[in-house]
Amino acid sequence: MGVIRAASEPAGVTPLPVRRPLADSAVLGTALFVFTEVMLFAGFISAFGIVRDTALPGAWPPPGSPRLPFERTMLNTAALLASGVALWVAGRRFRGSSPEKARDWTALALALGAFFVLAQGAEWLALIREGLTLRSSQLGSFFYTIVGAHALHALVAILFLALAWRAMIAGRLTAGRFAAVRLFWYFVVLVWPVLYWRVYR
Amino acid sequence: MSPALATALIVACPTLAHACASCTGGDGPRAQAAFFGATVFMTLLPLGLIGAGILWLKRGGREWLAREFEDRDAWTPPERASTATPDQTPATPSPAARP
Numbered sequence: 001m002g003v004i005r006a007a008s009e010p011a012g013v014t015p016l017p018v019r020r021p022l023a024d025s026a027v028l029g030t031a032l033f034v035f036t037e038v039m040l041f042a043g044f045i046s047a048f049g050i051v052r053d054t055a056l057p058g059a060w061p062p063p064g065s066p067r068l069p070f071e072r073t074m075l076n077t078a079a080l081l082a083s084g085v086a087l088w089v090a091g092r093r094f095r096g097s098s099p100e101k102a103r104d105w106t107a108l109a110l111a112l113g114a115f116f117v118l119a120q121g122a123e124w125l126a127l128i129r130e131g132l133t134l135r136s137s138q139l140g141s142f143f144y145t146i147v148g149a150h151a152l153h154a155l156v157a158i159l160f161l162a163l164a165w166r167a168m169i170a171g172r173l174t175a176g177r178f179a180a181v182r183l184f185w186y187f188v189v190l191v192w193p194v195l196y197w198r199v200y201r
Numbered sequence: 202m203s204p205a206l207a208t209a210l211i212v213a214c215p216t217l218a219h220a221c222a223s224c225t226g227g228d229g230p231r232a233q234a235a236f237f238g239a240t241v242f243m244t245l246l247p248l249g250l251i252g253a254g255i256l257w258l259k260r261g262g263r264e265w266l267a268r269e270f271e272d273r274d275a276w277t278p279p280e281r282a283s284t285a286t287p288d289q290t291p292a293t294p295s296p297a298a299r300p
Contacts, residue, residue: 020265020268022258022261022262022265023258023261031254035250035254038246038250039246039247039250042242042243042246043243045242046239046242046243047239049235049238049239050235050236050239052235053231053232053234053235054231054232054235
């Protein structure tokens with residue numbers, strides 16, 4: 001009696017479908033990272049608030065410290081917020097019927113973000129010339145730590161957005177990766193008004 | 202003083218127990234308000250973030266579960282054709298062929 005063997009599977013067999021994950025891995029990973037960074041900035045803001053509010057009358061801002069450019073930074077803040085709006089529109093176009101238009105909106109968000117970082121850099125140079133440094137006073141320490149940490153995040157976000165833009169042009173950008181990049185950009189954009197209001201005012 | 206009583210006092214009367222010199226012994230009401238505000242902020246923020254994350258997963262989870270049987274129903278099993286060939290070498294040798 002021979003062995004009953006099954007013939008090999010014929011071509012064109014429908015493979016078992018792979019379940020789509022509940023959340024895209026890139027988005028979930030970025031969300032967890034954003035969570036930790038939000039707590040980092042929350043710690044900075046809390047510490048700054050306590051030092052400022054527990055200072056003796058007349059001791060804050062520290063005597064001799066230059067005044068922070070609240071009005072001039074409003075323009076930088078507006079540029080950063082506009083970049084968030086531009087990227088939101090880019091996200092809508094990417095998912096919608098005209099993904100090629102997403103490229104232009106992404107480029108606009110990139111340009112506005114780069115303007116913000118460059119303008120902040122120019123502002124820092126002016127403040128250093130006026131005598132506000134990392135070691136000049138508590139205000140200087142907090143200012144450069146908090147705003148510097150945000151600038152670092154903004155630089156990384158610009159780098160990721162530039163890579164995503166390049167991939168978008170080449171047609172290689174997936175929706176999940178673009179969503180992750182956008183999530184990180186929104187975090188950089190939305191945390192800035194809180195820092196601006198607490199530190200510059 | 203028993204440990205249980207000491208714990209109850211610390212929980213019920215932190216000022217009496219000097220549980221936090223920074224919070225309760227600050228330089229006036231402004232300092233205490235700053236500490237209190239920072240404590241509330243740092244306590245509620247992570248809870249809010251975790252809650253938002255759970256809501257986001259829950260909302261996505263509902264749509265994900267709704268699509269669960271779409272994949273199963275769309276799948277068609279392969280048609281298997283079995284062949285019996287008597288002159289093929291058997292998998293195991295017959296007892297008579299063993300040494």
